[in-house]
Amino acid sequence: MSAPGPRVRFIPADGSPWRQIPDVDDVDRLTFLEPARNEPARKTHRLIHRGDGSHELKTDGYGKAWAFRHCSEPVSDIDALFAALRKHSPLNRFAVRGSVRPGATSIINRKLTGPVADINDTPSRVVAVDLDCEVAPADLDASDIMAVGDYLRGRLPDELRGVSCVVQLSAGYGLWRYRPGPIILKAR
Numbered sequence: 001m002s003a004p005g006p007r008v009r010f011i012p013a014d015g016s017p018w019r020q021i022p023d024v025d026d027v028d029r030l031t032f033l034e035p036a037r038n039e040p041a042r043k044t045h046r047l048i049h050r051g052d053g054s055h056e057l058k059t060d061g062y063g064k065a066w067a068f069r070h071c072s073e074p075v076s077d078i079d080a081l082f083a084a085l086r087k088h089s090p091l092n093r094f095a096v097r098g099s100v101r102p103g104a105t106s107i108i109n110r111k112l113t114g115p116v117a118d119i120n121d122t123p124s125r126v127v128a129v130d131l132d133c134e135v136a137p138a139d140l141d142a143s144d145i146m147a148v149g150d151y152l153r154g155r156l157p158d159e160l161r162g163v164s165c166v167v168q169l170s171a172g173y174g175l176w177r178y179r180p181g182p183i184i185l186k187a188r
Contacts, residue, residue, distance in 0.1 A: 099119070
């Protein structure tokens with residue numbers, strides 16, 4: 001009898017004990033959602049110019065969409081992950097952790113809990129890390145996206161050093177131009 005292979009473990013946000021997740025297959029499937037109606041599904045940032053030359057930056061929540069079409073994409077390695085994100089992002093689709101429950105209709109609610117949750121917790125080798133409050137060092141050119149990606153990668157915990165990654169800028173990237181204070185880097 002051979003020893004069991006490595007397991008993926010995580011600590012749930014509610015503080016309950018560690019839980020084992022079965023080994024992950026060689027090919028993950030990444031789930032993408034897009035609004036079923038013409039509604040924003042992401043944060044919207046608006047710059048309002050006033051007649052006196054001043055301006056105000058307004059951010060509207062996380063979008064108003066509640067019904068979504070869904071599709072999934074096989075992701076076997078970092079290149080496939082990059083290709084999937086590059087393909088779906090311009091189509092106003094975003095990736096979610098998990099898979100759509102079997103038997104779900106073509107349009108689902110983005111419901112994660114309860115007896116009829118449409119998104120199931122699914123093992124995956126893909127880890128999403130939000131870095132939304134990183135103050136840029138003075139010597140970093142924030143317009144050089146590759147340099148920003150390299151800098152943010154260096155800010156990851158030791159356990160994630162040396163792994164392949166894709167860096168996506170968040171919707172709020174670049175808003176420092178319209179707010180006083182330091183340059184704040186926002187990426188996933």
